[in-house]
Amino acid sequence: xxxxxxxxxxxxxxxxxxxxxxxxxxxxxxxxxxxxxxxxxxxxxxxxxxxxxxxxxxxxxxxxxxxxxxxxxxxxxxxxxxxxxxxxxxxxxxxxxxxxxxxxxxxxxxxxxxxxxxxxxxxxxxxxxxxxxxxxxxxxxxxxxxxxxxxxxxxxxxxxxxxxxx
Numbered sequence: 001x002x003x004x005x006x007x008x009x010x011x012x013x014x015x016x017x018x019x020x021x022x023x024x025x026x027x028x029x030x031x032x033x034x035x036x037x038x039x040x041x042x043x044x045x046x047x048x049x050x051x052x053x054x055x056x057x058x059x060x061x062x063x064x065x066x067x068x069x070x071x072x073x074x075x076x077x078x079x080x081x082x083x084x085x086x087x088x089x090x091x092x093x094x095x096x097x098x099x100x101x102x103x104x105x106x107x108x109x110x111x112x113x114x115x116x117x118x119x120x121x122x123x124x125x126x127x128x129x130x131x132x133x134x135x136x137x138x139x140x141x142x143x144x145x146x147x148x149x150x151x152x153x154x155x156x157x158x159x160x161x162x163x164x165x166x
Contacts, residue, residue, distance in 0.1 A: 001038060001092060004123065008039040008091040010081060012105060014048030018096070041084070046077025049095060049104030050155050058148075061156030065108045066149040078112060085118070098125045101135050102152055111136075 001009070009029075016026040023032065026042070033040045049063060056067050068074050084091060093105055100106025100122040110120040110132045120132040 001123075002036065004092075004129070005090045006038060006092045008041060008084065008089050009033055010041045010043050010047075010084070010091055010093045012043050012047040012049070012093055012095050012109065014044045014050035014052075016042065016044055039089070043077050043081065046073045047081070047093075047109060049108070049151065054156075057156050058150065061154035063104070063151040063155055064149070065104070065111075065151065068108060069112050069149075078109070078116070082113070082116070082118060092123065100124075100132075104151065106132070106135060107151070 011026070011029070016024075016029070018024045022028060030040045051057075051063065051068060051071075056064055056071075058064055081091075081093070093109060095103055095105045097103035097105070100110065106122065110122070113120050114132050122130050122132060122135060124130060
């Protein structure tokens with residue numbers, strides 16, 4: 001991030017913890033970013049890919065991005081993100097998934113920001129940087145058989161005896 005001039009990290013994970021990569025747990029990440037001089041912001045409540053309110057899920061546990069993109073809390077979170085960016089603070093948005101093609105960061109957040117006229121770039125696992133528009137065609141191919149704008153996999157952990165969501 002330092003090599004790319006990043007000054008701030010906005011964590012958009014709904015649950016900012018990892019069993020496997022403990023250095024990405026909220027407290028550890030915050031300390032490391034402070035040590036390196038990168039500001040840390042948490043926006044998982046507003047911009048996370050696993051919203052608390054069940055109205056954002058279909059009966060199979062897929063997140064309905066079409067509903068989230070219209071939600072006041074989500075839009076306020078994006079407005080705060082845009083405000084931070086207008087302060088000439090080069091920033092990065094982080095979530096759990098490395099690949100933005102299959103992640104809510106790329107499928108939801110970046111898509112809405114791009115619709116709002118914001119230029120979005122993604123830092124890939126190999127360190128390369130790609131403009132969001134370069135990834136859009138790959139994303140659209142994921143929905144060829146399904147027109148609904150939603151997560152590509154079920155993310156709601158529910159009781160196996162529960163047959164449907166309220």
